[in-house]
Amino acid sequence: MRLLHCSDLHIGKRVNGFSMLEDQRHILAQILAVAVREAADAILIAGDIYDKTIPSAEAVELFDWFLTRLTEQGKPVFFLSGNHDSPERLDYASRILQNQQVYIAGSYHGTALTHTLSDEYGPVHVHLVPFLKPGIVNGALQTHCESYQEAMEEVLRELPVRPDERNILVAHQFITAGGVSPEQSDSELISLGGVDQIDVSVFDGFDYVALGHIHGPQRIGRDTVRYSGSPLKYSFSECRHQKSVCLVELREKGIVSVRLIPMHPLRDMRKIRGRLEELLSEEVAALADRNDYLHVTLTDEDTILDAIGKLRRVYPNVMQLEFENKRSQDSEEYGFFTQEAVEERSMDSLFSEFYQNQNNRPMDEAQKQFLEQCIRQIGEVER
Structure with missing residues (x-):
């Protein structure tokens, strides 16, 4: 049996003000093509379907398109709510959709959704555990869990896992291996204090664990416990990621x-650095797709008016712009003066240093004399 595992679609997401819907439609079409080409028997989507609990109409329409195309191929689809999703909204019409082989785990009420597939080696039990917090589990099971670890252990204890048969778990949580955290990126909610950590050992009874929540594809503890990662890059900290989906093949128990399978975006996300004149040259612009989403670092020492406007005439999807030059370095080195430090400095020395930082050169004698005259006039007015 072949299962296609993906997660963290974040449909409807905006990155630095740019809508990602066109990019998401492109990558969902790719996932659909992979499912058909690789003859996947089912699709597992491990949470964060949408980027917001109340997704836009366009985001809902796009996911509807994706689900419809998958069901037209006769492929069962399993998905669950992540921390970005509204469990109740995902649950809408879920019982009706089961007739179309679409299995949804939105809200948790004490019983995780389990569905059984079968192939020539026997049954495959697919268990869906949506994103959970201890409070949700305590309310549903009347327990007193204080940690995410305890909550997951209680939930798994209730699952109808048959040790002699194949069991798949789909979940959306922060999983560690012996205290070692997964590699994270800026586009994820960062764990605070480790309270949401769950050790991978709780999944020892499962043949494969399809995880969502972390955007970089990676194994956790063993090859058969995996974050598929997001199929698109959603921050510049992910520039070096090779986005992919996981094709999981199950044979007899234990095999x-x-x-x-790599994903190829409509527009990549990358960083470029250099002087404006260099970056705008045809030679540099032709090195990669100029329509990519870019973080640009300019190293020019001179002040540039409308730098981002000039860049976007060549690179239309510049998302972020920063400067790296002597002025920016001096600003980082010296920082802001405290109130006490300002009070101890003379007005002319403060202004002189400000002028130096802004223009990368000291004031000339005429400018110094003009400054002294202005300061005297201000002093006379105050008296």
Whole structure:
């Protein structure tokens, strides 16, 4: 049996003010093509379907398109709510959709959704555990869990896992391996204080664990516990990621193989650095797709008016712009003066240093004399 594992679609997401819907439609079409080409028997989507709990109409329409195309291929689809999703909204019409082989785990009420598939080696039990917090589990099971670890242990204890048969778990949580955290990026909610950590050992009874929540594809503890990662880059900290989906092949009990299938975005996300004149040259612009989403670092020492406007005439999707030159370095080195430090400095010395930082050169004698005259006039007015 072949299962296609993906997660963290974040449909409707905006990155630095740019809508990602066109890019998401492109990558969802790719996932659909992979499912058909690789003859996947089912699709597992491990949470964060949408980027917001109340997704836009356009985001809902796009996911509807994706689900419809998958069901037209006769492929069962399993998905659950992540921390970005509204469980109740995902649950809408879920019982009706089961008739179309679409299995949804939005809200948790004490029983995780389990559905059984089968192939020539026997049954495969797919268990769906949506994003959970201890409070949700305590309310549903009347327990007194204080940690995410305890909550997950209680939930798994309730699952109808048959040790002699194949069991798949789909979940959306922060999983560690012996205290080692997964690699994270800026586009994720960062764990605070480790309270949401769950050790991978709780999943020892499962043949494969399809995880969502972390955007970089990676194994956790063993090859068969995996974050598929997001299929698109959602921050510049992900520039070096090779986005992919996981094709999981199950044979007889205990025989599992995983292959990562690369995703190719409509527009890549990358960083470029240099002087404005260099970056605008045809030679440099032709090195990669100029329509990519860019973080640009300019190293020019001179002040540039409308730098981002000039850049966007060549690179239309510049998302972020920063400067790296002597002025920016001096600003980082010296920082802001405290009130006490300002009070101890003379007005002319403060202004002289400000002028130096802004123009990368000291004031000439005529400018110094003009400054002294202005300061005297201000002093006379105050008296």
